[in-house]
Every structure is written in structure tokens, then in C-alpha cells.
Amino acid sequence: MEARSPAAYLKPEILRQIGRLDLKAKFIVEGFISGLHGSPLHGFSVEFSEHRKYEPGDPLPTIDWALYGRTDRYYVK
Numbered sequence: 646m647e648a649r650s651p652a653a654y655l656k657p658e659i660l661r662q663i664g665r666l667d668l669k670a671k672f673i674v675e676g677f678i679s680g681l682h683g684s685p686l687h688g689f690s691v692e693f694s695e696h697r698k699y700e701p702g703d704p705l706p707t708i709d710w711a712l713y714g715r716t717d718r719y720y721v722k
Contacts, residue, residue: 696720 699708699719707721 694722696722 696709696712697720699721703721709720709722712718712720
């Protein structure tokens with residue numbers, strides 16, 4: 646089955662009017678849901694917190710290699 650663009654079903658002026666509707670709806674839902682539930686886990690998180698300078702002995706997988714590429718300095722996540 647061939648995928649069709651939205652323009653095949655709606656007039657261009659309608660598409661311009663509703664083009665950002667899905668982004669607004671997603672923002673409202675995610676903004677409403679996020680932060681409502683506390684986590685039962687404490688301590689190390691999979692969410693990024695901040696960078697700090699690398700110190701000898703830090704595990705190598707924690708080095709942010711993309712940041713090293715931009716700054717030529719070692720930082721850990």
C-alpha cells in the first residue's frame with residue numbers, strides 16, 4: 646500500500662491551520678503527565694543531571710565523548 650501525504654486528503658489552507666496542532670497537543674499531554682508520579686528509586690538516574698570534569702579513576706564509559714570532541718577536554722556525565 647502506498648503512503649499518501651496529508652495534502653492528498655486536505656486542502657493546503659486547512660493543513661496550514663492545523664499544522665502545529667499535534668505538537669501543541671503532545672506538549673500539553675506530556676507537560677501534564679510529567680512530574681505527577683514520584684519515583685520509588687533514589688540515587689543514580691538514567692536522566693542526565695550535569696557534566697563535571699573527568700578525574701583519574703572515573704569509569705571510561707561515563708566520559709561524554711561528544712563534549713570532548715567539541716571542547717578537547719574530558720567531562721563525565
